[in-house]
Amino acid sequence: MEAALLQDVLFKLLVIIIAAKAGGWLFERIKQPAVLGELIVGILLGPSLFGLIDPNIAHGTIAFTSFEIITFIGEIGVILLLFQVGLESNIYQLLKAGVASTLVAVVGVVLPVSLGFAFFKYVYHAPTLVSILVGATLAATSVGITMRVLSEINKVSSEEGKIILGAAVIDDILGLIILSVIAGLAAGASANLGFTIGKIVLFTLIFLIGTLVIGIKFTPVIYKYAHKMKIKRTFVVSSFIFAMVASLLAHLIGLATIVGAFAAGLVFERLEEKEHFERRIKPVADIFVPVFFVMAGVYLDLHSANLNMLYVVGVLTVLAIIGKILAGWAAIGAKANKLAIGVGMIPRGEVGLIFAAFGITNAIITNATYSALVVVIMITTLVTPPLLVKLMSGGKKDKHPKKKIDNIM
Amino acid sequence: MEAALLQDVLFKLLVIIIAAKAGGWLFERIKQPAVLGELIVGILLGPSLFGLIDPNIAHGTIAFTSFEIITFIGEIGVILLLFQVGLESNIYQLLKAGVASTLVAVVGVVLPVSLGFAFFKYVYHAPTLVSILVGATLAATSVGITMRVLSEINKVSSEEGKIILGAAVIDDILGLIILSVIAGLAAGASANLGFTIGKIVLFTLIFLIGTLVIGIKFTPVIYKYAHKMKIKRTFVVSSFIFAMVASLLAHLIGLATIVGAFAAGLVFERLEEKEHFERRIKPVADIFVPVFFVMAGVYLDLHSANLNMLYVVGVLTVLAIIGKILAGWAAIGAKANKLAIGVGMIPRGEVGLIFAAFGITNAIITNATYSALVVVIMITTLVTPPLLVKLMSGGKKDKHPKKKIDNIM
Numbered sequence: 044m045e046a047a048l049l050q051d052v053l054f055k056l057l058v059i060i061i062a063a064k065a066g067g068w069l070f071e072r073i074k075q076p077a078v079l080g081e082l083i084v085g086i087l088l089g090p091s092l093f094g095l096i097d098p099n100i101a102h103g104t105i106a107f108t109s110f111e112i113i114t115f116i117g118e119i120g121v122i123l124l125l126f127q128v129g130l131e132s133n134i135y136q137l138l139k140a141g142v143a144s145t146l147v148a149v150v151g152v153v154l155p156v157s158l159g160f161a162f163f164k165y166v167y168h169a170p171t172l173v174s175i176l177v178g179a180t181l182a183a184t185s186v187g188i189t190m191r192v193l194s195e196i197n198k199v200s201s202e203e204g205k206i207i208l209g210a211a212v213i214d215d216i217l218g219l220i221i222l223s224v225i226a227g228l229a230a231g232a233s234a235n236l237g238f239t240i241g242k243i244v245l246f247t248l249i250f251l252i253g254t255l256v257i258g259i260k261f262t263p264v265i266y267k268y269a270h271k272m273k274i275k276r277t278f279v280v281s282s283f284i285f286a287m288v289a290s291l292l293a294h295l296i297g298l299a300t301i302v303g304a305f306a307a308g309l310v311f312e313r314l315e316e317k318e319h320f321e322r323r324i325k326p327v328a329d330i331f332v333p334v335f336f337v338m339a340g341v342y343l344d345l346h347s348a349n350l351n352m353l354y355v356v357g358v359l360t361v362l363a364i365i366g367k368i369l370a371g372w373a374a375i376g377a378k379a380n381k382l383a384i385g386v387g388m389i390p391r392g393e394v395g396l397i398f399a400a401f402g403i404t405n406a407i408i409t410n411a412t413y414s415a416l417v418v419v420i421m422i423t424t425l426v427t428p429p430l431l432v433k434l435m436s437g438g439k440k441d442k443h444p445k446k447k448i449d450n451i452m
Numbered sequence: 453m454e455a456a457l458l459q460d461v462l463f464k465l466l467v468i469i470i471a472a473k474a475g476g477w478l479f480e481r482i483k484q485p486a487v488l489g490e491l492i493v494g495i496l497l498g499p500s501l502f503g504l505i506d507p508n509i510a511h512g513t514i515a516f517t518s519f520e521i522i523t524f525i526g527e528i529g530v531i532l533l534l535f536q537v538g539l540e541s542n543i544y545q546l547l548k549a550g551v552a553s554t555l556v557a558v559v560g561v562v563l564p565v566s567l568g569f570a571f572f573k574y575v576y577h578a579p580t581l582v583s584i585l586v587g588a589t590l591a592a593t594s595v596g597i598t599m600r601v602l603s604e605i606n607k608v609s610s611e612e613g614k615i616i617l618g619a620a621v622i623d624d625i626l627g628l629i630i631l632s633v634i635a636g637l638a639a640g641a642s643a644n645l646g647f648t649i650g651k652i653v654l655f656t657l658i659f660l661i662g663t664l665v666i667g668i669k670f671t672p673v674i675y676k677y678a679h680k681m682k683i684k685r686t687f688v689v690s691s692f693i694f695a696m697v698a699s700l701l702a703h704l705i706g707l708a709t710i711v712g713a714f715a716a717g718l719v720f721e722r723l724e725e726k727e728h729f730e731r732r733i734k735p736v737a738d739i740f741v742p743v744f745f746v747m748a749g750v751y752l753d754l755h756s757a758n759l760n761m762l763y764v765v766g767v768l769t770v771l772a773i774i775g776k777i778l779a780g781w782a783a784i785g786a787k788a789n790k791l792a793i794g795v796g797m798i799p800r801g802e803v804g805l806i807f808a809a810f811g812i813t814n815a816i817i818t819n820a821t822y823s824a825l826v827v828v829i830m831i832t833t834l835v836t837p838p839l840l841v842k843l844m845s846g847g848k849k850d851k852h853p854k855k856k857i858d859n860i861m
Binding site: 044045046048049050052053054056057060061064102103108111112114115118226230278279280283284287288290291294295300323326327329330404405 | 692
């Protein structure tokens with residue numbers, strides 16, 4: 044490899060990883076999710092301030108190749124992140140998540156997506172695909188922040204906590220289906236919009252269920268052979284390979300790569316050795332994942348901030364919050380504080396950022412829209428903890444407080 | 453990231469990793485080092501047969517960016533590999549390696565390097581830098597193969613085994629110094645060749661010793677803070693960051709990156725938690741390292757084979773073997789089978805390949821010379837085991853046979 048390129052990539056990658064770790068640490072110190080710190084590091088390193096990493100660099104330069112290499116490392120990070128999310132989602136628990144969780148999840152996706160879509164399509168007169176992407180970014184709850192707050196006030200096993208957790212997992216899957224729809228629409232096709240969407244939804248469901256059925260039947264066999272072949276440390280290598288293969292397959296049949304990664308995680312969750320996989324893949328993900336969120340920050344150029352963007356941010360934030368709070372009231376039959384459930388669903392995080400990043404890297408949304416979306420995601424993440432503590436502090440506490448939940452963000 | 457590029461990289465990377473694992477496994481089954489299998493996988497995937505990965509692709513294409521991304525992943529692999537080698541080299545054992553090991557190492561580097569250099573410079577009339585690189589490729593012994601053979605016949609703790617092990621570690625350091633010299637010369641400069649070489653040798657020694665002194669004094673402190681900052685799983689992340697920082701520093705002061713990685717390994721070897729680092733970084737290295745050796749194979753184009761190349765391969769192989777066998781006789785004062793020591797030093801492996809790859813990616817040597825060097829390395833690796841078994845089978849066996857040594861190749 045050319046020495047100048049190697050030096051450029053090594054230097055930038057190191058700055059990104061070290062700054063991300065420091066930023067994440069700082070934010071955890073002030074009780075905020077690490078991902079916020081990583082995003083802000085990205086904003087600072089990008090064109091907004093230091094200009095170390097510039098997404099608008101000219102093709103063919105060393106800095107451009109360097110940018111592509113670092114972006115790919117971030118992409119591996121997202122694949123590993125969704126693999127981890129899958130590993131943490133129990134499929135059977137999902138099936139019995141209950142009516143309350145399901146209703147909260149469905150309303151909590153339908154409302155923000157349609158509100159966001161309607162605002163962009165009819166007030167802002169944006170193209171359909173842009174409007175869908177904006178709406179979709181508001182869909183998925185990032186349950187990590189809520190769960191961490193609840194764990195700090197010993198409320199994880201409260202009725203509210205259980206409903207939120209169940210709803211958030213269903214949320215993730217609905218979000219993945221929407222992203223696949225967007226990926227499909229972005230790839231062109233669609234003389235008939237309804238037909239295309241229907242086909243992609245069906246494909247995603249078939250893929251998720253198919254991977255699960257095939258995976259659960261065959262993974263133990265493959266795994267046994269891997270053991271026999273004495274491929275050392277099969278935990279990390281085999282989960283890495285499996286997650287990448289599933290992502291590539293998903294991509295090849297026209298779905299989003301992370302649908303595959305998530306499905307791979309669900310499959311491995313069924314293995315006896317589940318916990319080994321979780322523990323072994325985490326340190327690897329810890330290197331790659333922050334790179335993605337820093338790169339997500341790099342695309343936010345503060346120079347593009349103006350009154351119009353502030354207006355969009357304001358409206359979208361209100362819609363994002365209202366949509367989820369109303370979803371809380373959908374928890375029919377649950378003896379729980381419905382406002383608290385709604386508030387617990389407010390934070391958007393990783394998945395929302397993945398959507399927005401997909402939008403800008405595939406040239407669906409403009410830089411200004413992207414920046415607005417990232418700011419909205421950051422605000423929803425910032426407002427939740429204080430509200431939740433206020434709403435949930437009274438009443439029964441967890442009898443056996445679990446150990447602090449590791450925030451995968 | 454552009455969908456077409458993501459798909460291209462993911463696909464190629466997966467093929468490389470899976471094929472490398474399969475090739476490595478196959479070769480281990482027939483008692484050959486995994487690295488040979490990985491090299492052959494690379495030759496097959498490259499222009500020689502399938503043409504999936506082509507180093508001569510036009511700039512600016514997706515396949516080109518893809519090639520650069522995969523190459524960088526291989527570069528991380530080399531950094532992690534040399535970090536592991538450093539982790540396995542005890543600095544104090546090195547200092548007391550003894551006269552016999554030191555003599556074997558020095559003669560075993562000086563002879564093959566000067567023979568290879570002389571052949572290329574004076575018979576072949578090649579430029580000085582090319583001749584130095586060819587000689588240098590023949591320098592470093594890959595002790596993994598020898599140690600595995602000795603472990604299989606329970607002879608690791610024989611006098612021969614100890615001398616070979618000590619000599620191989622010194623070999624590595626001498627090899628790194630030579631590579632730094634080449635890197636420095638390749639970067640230009642040098643009105644005065646002798647002065648440049650002297651400066652680089654001095655720099656490398658200062659760097660190695662400096663990193664060690666500073667590292668041993670400060671790493672425990674840094675590490676304590678890392679612990680305090682609750683950066684989770686600090687083993688993998690911190691060793692990864694430290695190895696990369698040291699590599700970048702080495703590069704910036706004009707040395708080879710892997711000198712830095714090796715020094716970082718030496719520093720971490722001094723930490724109490726050494727074994728945790730070894731165990732945790734290995735699975736990560738297991739993903740990256742094979743990518744480097746596959747990419748090393750890709751550059752070997754069998755179409756460039758001709759009678760002249762066969763002649764070069766033949767002469768270099770003889771010089772490579774003679775140089776090391778004579779080095780065995782330098783083990784003055786040792787009560788050991790000196791022929792066996794020499795034979796044990798014959799295999800070249802990872803380090804030789806790193807040299808050759810450095811040569812071709814920096815356009816120092818031609819494709820034909822590169823191909824010849826790779827074939828020579830492969831032959832030295834293949835001939836050693838049967839010879840060694842023949843020479844060492846008699847006599848005292850290890851009293852406490854160690855568990856099989858994990859070949860880092």
